[in-house]
Amino acid sequence: MTTEPPRPVISNLRVAALPSAVRMARHFAQYVLETWRLTELSETACLLVSELVTNAVRATGCTDHDPDLETLASVPSIRLQLQGNAGGVLAEVWDCDDTKFPVVQTPSEEAVDGRGLLLVAQMSTRWGVYQPQIGGKVVWFQLARIVPEIQIPIETDEPKLPQRIKNLQTSTVRYIEHQADIALLERVLVGLHQLQGAGR
Numbered sequence: 237m238t239t240e241p242p243r244p245v246i247s248n249l250r251v252a253a254l255p256s257a258v259r260m261a262r263h264f265a266q267y268v269l270e271t272w273r274l275t276e277l278s279e280t281a282c283l284l285v286s287e288l289v290t291n292a293v294r295a296t297g298c299t300d301h302d303p304d305l306e307t308l309a310s311v312p313s314i315r316l317q318l319q320g321n322a323g324g325v326l327a328e329v330w331d332c333d334d335t336k337f338p339v340v341q342t343p344s345e346e347a348v349d350g351r352g353l354l355l356v357a358q359m360s361t362r363w364g365v366y367q368p369q370i371g372g373k374v375v376w377f378q379l380a381r382i383v384p385e386i387q388i389p390i391e392t393d394e395p396k397l398p399q400r401i402k403n404l405q406t407s408t409v410r411y412i413e414h415q416a417d418i419a420l421l422e423r424v425l426v427g428l429h430q431l432q433g434a435g436r
Contacts, residue, residue: 253298
């Protein structure tokens with residue numbers, strides 16, 4: 237009998253490519269992972285989701301914190317999809333820009349930004365980028381759940397072996413006490429035969 241692995245649970249978020257999208261995506265990821273009982277991955281996942289959504293906003297959206305209505309009307313959307321199961325979580329961030337793919341860079345110590353993908357590469361189990369059929373690009377990362385090792389305490393003292401029972405007299409007596417009375421059984425058997433004969 238084979239058992240199928242549990243199917244992943246999926247949750248999606250679609251937001252406008254604005255600076256506020258970063259905070260919304262982070263809160264969304266935290267809520268979803270806590271609901272899925274993957275809280276040990278929540279902190280890292282929220283950080284990496286923030287980095288990918290920030291990059292998506294910079295690539296396709298408006299970075300102005302107070303845009304006018306005309307700008308807001310033309311802002312494209314960003315999509316975040318989370319998939320989770322007992323083994324971990326997969327996060328995918330889609331944006332409409334397919335002209336250039338993100339590349340991990342090593343910024344100088346004085347650089348203010350540019351460390352987003354570096355964090356994703358260092359902190360995730362796996363990551364990558366691909367072009368979906370709908371266009372644009374998807375940057376994704378995976379976080380694997382760490383199964384804690386089972387700690388078996390080792391006693392420093394000499395292990396105690398089971399002791400043999402030296403006094404066997406008690407167990408022998410109990411065995412004899414519980415034996416059937418053969419003479420009584422024979423008398424019962426004879427009585428049953430006699431009753432059978434009288435019944436004929």
